[in-house]
Amino acid sequence: MPAGTLYRGREGMWSWVAHRVTGVLIFFFLFVHVLDTALVRVSPEAYDKVVATYKSPIVAVLEYGLVAAILFHALNGLRVIAVDFWSKGPRYQKQMLWTVVGIWVVLMLGAIYPVLGHAAREVFGS
């Protein structure tokens, strides 16, 4: 950490930290995702073989984490835009963060079945 940096903590700082961490994670995923999709130019078999590993239960859990990162980054990004462009944005930044967290929790609950359902059926049988 650079010396002499003063963090003020609370919602403003932690949402900033989470935005950075999720942003970096998504960028690295995107790099890998373009590479795996490029396998469609190699052969259908090569592509299907790699995508088959994405259907395993362990990767399903990682995928749920990716969805969590993307949803937070998207919702908090809209909050950042509101803070920057809406005249009352800075005053309501805390309320907006908790709104973001609320919507995020609802969407993450909704994503459990679509993202993790097939993994659960594989692990526990159906």
Added chain:
Amino acid sequence: MSTTETTASGIGPVEGASLYDVDNPAPVIESPRKRTNKTPKSTRGNFEMYGWLFMRLSGIVLVVLVLGHLLIQLVLDGGVTKVGFAFVAGRWASPWWQVWDLAMLWLAMLHGANGLRTVINDYAEQASTRLWLKGLLYTATVFTILLGTLVIFTFDPNIR
């Protein structure tokens, strides 16, 4: 020891009249960064401002493109289990999804690259470290954008 009398605030000698009056509630202090003829012209332009604006504009578009992409790939029609070469071929048969994926690729890569550039500038303290990390970042970004663009435009469903 100086014989000059100074006020407690260190503004300078007060000779009779007060520096403060109704029209002059506080003494005017010259700006330490006042622009003069000798001030060098800025060579940086407005790059950082355009970068800041790009993050917000591309961000709004990406919310629609990426969340739509997640909905199609991970939620609808059995989620990820349906994805395979045949599924990709079906999607890219339509110019609509080609343009969607192309826009998503370019905007997301540039948005992410600019974000990582900011992170590198913030945490890499040595100039040489910043140079190498950003060189690596820009190389990976250009490579990924070109590769992805090439794949979308040259996709062949009958490749075998």
